[in-house]
Amino acid sequence: MLCTSLAVFRQFLRREGTKSVLDAIDVAILAELQKDARLPNKDLAARVNIAPSTCLVRHRALRERGVLKGYRAEVDLGALGRPLQAVIAVRVRPHTRAVVRPFLDYVMELPETISVSHVAGPDDFLVHVAVADAVHLQQLVLDSFTSRREVAQLHTNLLFEHRVKARIPPTAQARSD
Amino acid sequence: MLCTSLAVFRQFLRREGTKSVLDAIDVAILAELQKDARLPNKDLAARVNIAPSTCLVRHRALRERGVLKGYRAEVDLGALGRPLQAVIAVRVRPHTRAVVRPFLDYVMELPETISVSHVAGPDDFLVHVAVADAVHLQQLVLDSFTSRREVAQLHTNLLFEHRVKARIPPTAQARSD
DNA sequence: GTTGAAAGCCATAATCG
DNA sequence: CGATTATGGCTTTCAAC
Numbered sequence: 001m002l003c004t005s006l007a008v009f010r011q012f013l014r015r016e017g018t019k020s021v022l023d024a025i026d027v028a029i030l031a032e033l034q035k036d037a038r039l040p041n042k043d044l045a046a047r048v049n050i051a052p053s054t055c056l057v058r059h060r061a062l063r064e065r066g067v068l069k070g071y072r073a074e075v076d077l078g079a080l081g082r083p084l085q086a087v088i089a090v091r092v093r094p095h096t097r098a099v100v101r102p103f104l105d106y107v108m109e110l111p112e113t114i115s116v117s118h119v120a121g122p123d124d125f126l127v128h129v130a131v132a133d134a135v136h137l138q139q140l141v142l143d144s145f146t147s148r149r150e151v152a153q154l155h156t157n158l159l160f161e162h163r164v165k166a167r168i169p170p171t172a173q174a175r176s177d
Numbered sequence: 178m179l180c181t182s183l184a185v186f187r188q189f190l191r192r193e194g195t196k197s198v199l200d201a202i203d204v205a206i207l208a209e210l211q212k213d214a215r216l217p218n219k220d221l222a223a224r225v226n227i228a229p230s231t232c233l234v235r236h237r238a239l240r241e242r243g244v245l246k247g248y249r250a251e252v253d254l255g256a257l258g259r260p261l262q263a264v265i266a267v268r269v270r271p272h273t274r275a276v277v278r279p280f281l282d283y284v285m286e287l288p289e290t291i292s293v294s295h296v297a298g299p300d301d302f303l304v305h306v307a308v309a310d311a312v313h314l315q316q317l318v319l320d321s322f323t324s325r326r327e328v329a330q331l332h333t334n335l336l337f338e339h340r341v342k343a344r345i346p347p348t349a350q351a352r353s354d
Numbered sequence: 355g356t357t358g359a360a361a362g363c364c365a366t367a368a369t370c371g
Numbered sequence: 372c373g374a375t376t377a378t379g380g381c382t383t384t385c386a387a388c
Binding site for chain 1: 199207214242246295299335346351
């Protein structure tokens with residue numbers, strides 16, 4: 001009885017477009033694909049203990065629901081001639097929509113940029129960059145940032161080590177098992 | 178003649194273990210796989226205008242040379258019940274090896290952590306986190322960070338927008354064409 | 355929603371240019 | 372080093388539970 005009503009409730013949530021209901025198998029699939037996005041469907045199915053065809057349906061559903069946004073190859077920055085990383089904290093003036101969006105677009109176009117965050121805090125933007133060496137970093141800061149009129153203040157933080165997590169778990173509220 | 182000697186030189190560089198020599202086709206392959214790591218070999222070959230078998234060899238070589246480090250599925254943080262992101266800037270005391278490494282390990286174990294950077298600057302660490310809401314963020318900061326003895330100072334920056342680049346180009350020095 | 359089988363297609367390796 | 376060809380295996384679809 002309880003099981004039935006829970007199942008009905010889940011279906012209701014899914015029909016309503018709620019993306020946040022993931023059962024144990026969905027979570028396992030997401031974990032495996034975060035570790036290796038190229039894992040063959042057969043192997044993926046074996047790891048999460050379901051049939052390959054079921055796995056295919058689940059995988060496709062996760063994509064269509066927007067839970068899986070894409071698959072990206074991770075490239076060694078040193079091999080690209082960019083062994084040095086930094087986070088450049090930028091404060092712009094004025095901090096208006098007319099300045100923020102063009103600045104984001106501009107920064108994303110720079111070949112050195114890996115990612116940009118627009119943040120609420122003493123600084124307005126955190127720009128993660130990868131460069132060849134200290135000279136390159138200096139050129140980037142001077143030529144591409146401080147030379148711009150809207151850049152009011154800037155702090156450059158050299159990056160010693162950068163760790164990215166291979167598996168981000170859902171919160172308890174986003175699970176249904 | 179010139180072409181021959183250039184090819185020989187490239188081969189020499191590759192044999193010597195230099196990771197940094199990428200020709201135009203390698204660059205194109207890396208660009209496509211950064212956009213979609215699950216692109217079938219056949220399609221990848223078509224996009225970079227080489228035969229599928231050649232593409233397979235190139236792709237494998239890039240993996241074995243360490244240029245391609247892995248393939249990761251990108252998951253929607255909102256679907257995981259973590260629609261709110263923040264960058265927590267942490268200063269630790271003392272800033273010694275005995276404190277830094279355990280702190281990095283500790284932070285990476287937190288379910289809220291997406292990535293951690295150990296940086297040189299006024300702050301020692303930048304921790305990128307994803308949480309359910311402001312209450313969750315407050316709990317995280319108080320229970321998992323400021324409660325620790327080595328955490329001397331902390332700034333929480335709410336994240337409005339976060340853009341990640343799909344294609345990071347190699348520097349001119351890392352190309353051979 | 356899950357399973358199992360069948361068909362088509364792709365990845366892979368060997369061979370040759 | 373790159374293209375062509377053949378095969379084994381996987382992805383994918385279908386009907387059935």
